Amino acid sequence: xxxxxxxxxxxxxxxxxxxxxxxxxxxxxxxxxxxxxxxxxxxxxxxxxxxxxxxxxxxxxxxxxxxxxxxxxxxxxxxxxxxxxxxxxxxxxxxxxxxxxxxxxxxxxxxxxxxxxxxxxxxxxxxxxxxxxxxxxxxxxxxxxxxxxxx
Amino acid sequence: xxxxxxxxxxxxxxxxxxxxxxxxxxxxxxxxxxxxxxxxxxxxxxxxxxxxxxxxxxxxxxxxxxxxxxxxxxxxxxxxxxxxxxxxxxxxxxxxxxxxxxxxxxxxxxxxxxxxxxxxxxxxxxxxxxxxxxxxxxxxxxxxxxxxxxxxxxxxxxxxxxxxxxxxxxxxxxxxxxxxxxxxxxxxxxxxxxxxxxxxxxxxxxxxxxxxxxxxxxxxxxxxxxxxxxxxxxxxxxxxxxxxxxxxxxxxxxxxxxxxxxxxxxx
Numbered sequence: 001x002x003x004x005x006x007x008x009x010x011x012x013x014x015x016x017x018x019x020x021x022x023x024x025x026x027x028x029x030x031x032x033x034x035x036x037x038x039x040x041x042x043x044x045x046x047x048x049x050x051x052x053x054x055x056x057x058x059x060x061x062x063x064x065x066x067x068x069x070x071x072x073x074x075x076x077x078x079x080x081x082x083x084x085x086x087x088x089x090x091x092x093x094x095x096x097x098x099x100x101x102x103x104x105x106x107x108x109x110x111x112x113x114x115x116x117x118x119x120x121x122x123x124x125x126x127x128x129x130x131x132x133x134x135x136x137x138x139x140x141x142x143x144x145x146x147x148x149x150x151x
Numbered sequence: 152x153x154x155x156x157x158x159x160x161x162x163x164x165x166x167x168x169x170x171x172x173x174x175x176x177x178x179x180x181x182x183x184x185x186x187x188x189x190x191x192x193x194x195x196x197x198x199x200x201x202x203x204x205x206x207x208x209x210x211x212x213x214x215x216x217x218x219x220x221x222x223x224x225x226x227x228x229x230x231x232x233x234x235x236x237x238x239x240x241x242x243x244x245x246x247x248x249x250x251x252x253x254x255x256x257x258x259x260x261x262x263x264x265x266x267x268x269x270x271x272x273x274x275x276x277x278x279x280x281x282x283x284x285x286x287x288x289x290x291x292x293x294x295x296x297x298x299x300x301x302x303x304x305x306x307x308x309x310x311x312x313x314x315x316x317x318x319x320x321x322x323x324x325x326x327x328x329x330x331x332x333x334x335x336x337x338x339x340x341x342x343x344x345x346x347x348x349x350x351x352x353x354x355x356x357x358x359x360x361x362x363x364x365x366x367x368x369x370x371x372x373x374x375x376x377x378x379x380x381x382x383x384x385x386x387x388x389x390x391x392x393x394x395x396x397x398x399x400x401x402x403x404x405x406x407x408x409x410x411x412x413x414x415x416x417x418x
Binding site: 005011018026045066069075093095097100101102103106124125127128134144 | 157158159160161166167169170171173174175177178179181195196197198200201202203204205206207208209215217218219221222224225227228229230231232233235236238239240241242244245249250252253254257258259260261262263264265266267268271272275276277281284285287288289313314316317318322323325326329330333339340342344346347348350353354355358359360361364375379381383386387
């Protein structure tokens with residue numbers, strides 16, 4: 001079962017990665033051949049995270065494993081981390097975000113009717129919710145970072 | 152992630168081809184920016200990708216099946232995004248540890264949503280919906296909490312779902328638009344806004360930090376590292392901030408605000 005899972009994950013990650021690499025080329029002028037090693041590293045990190053999530057029987061999200069593995073393999077104290085960073089730096093963050101939002105657009109089409117029912121009051125308040133959280137966090141960060149002398 | 156949902160999704164070539172074409176076109180168009188007063192608004196390719204994807208849903212090219220299949224693939228895409236954020240955080244880890252106090256404390260800034268949005272919600276005449284709407288940024292853990300406490304058909308449940316839907320449909324676009332704009336408009340440091348970008352949603356974080364990077368390309372890695380670290384913290388602490396601080400505080404303030412209304416009416 002795990003092997004079957006790994007096969008499905010890998011196929012989908014490769015398809016997603018292929019799209020991202022072409023977007024990376026069209027948008028940020030990185031030749032696909034240069035971007036392939038970095039994409040392989042990212043896919044391997046994801047697979048490692050998914051497998052850990054399956055094997056370890058505690059309720060810890062797979063995305064958290066993935067982020068932590070990503071941090072560990074690229075920490076300055078980690079042997080080989082320079083190579084990992086050099087390869088993955090060929091993949092732009094935004095080149096990964098664009099396909100996510102393309103899939104998201106196709107997916108949320110189904111909730112569009114729900115969205116249209118929300119009404120203007122909801123839209124005003126939901127905007128203020130995001131704005132309030134963003135400004136609140138930025139203000140606190142600014143105060144603490146200044147206090148620490150980092151900025 | 153329930154893996155059974157994934158089986159055979161790679162075979163949906165129509166879906167993948169549509170996404171591929173959308174991505175190449177939108178990336179080739181590239182980023183546009185325009186100024187409103189002293190601030191700069193960034194239009195990123197991901198914004199066009201969302202709009203084209205949404206438009207495609209209403210064409211015969213996308214069937215119900217493609218739309219359903221797209222959903223679990225978003226999770227895989229977010230996984231790749233988080234792997235990338237991980238390898239951006241790694242090299243900057245010493246710096247992030249140094250900024251640890253700021254990172255931890257700014258999580259409490261998410262309470263800003265209560266202070267700004269709750270009074271307006273009450274003022275607009277919303278009842279207990281406003282508690283669900285404004286206690287948090289309404290991502291999955293917060294929706295779960297409200298459902299657990301009040302149920303899906305309660306006013307609070309409707310409120311949190313409304314903000315959740317707005318966030319899902321427009322959150323990334325909205326954050327992408329305001330992040331670069333506020334960072335160029337206000338005297339606050341872009342790194343403060345980078346930390347604020349991590350509100351517990353991968354796509355909103357990517358949009359917000361992406362528009363910050365477009366405005367301040369010279370500190371790209373620092374911005375993404377701080378935003379990514381803050382997002383991880385939000386994902387892991389957000390629920391507890393909601394349970395122990397945000398939700399009780401929202402309920403208390405709501406009671407206070409509506410009580411003074413009633414007093415006025417009574418007088």
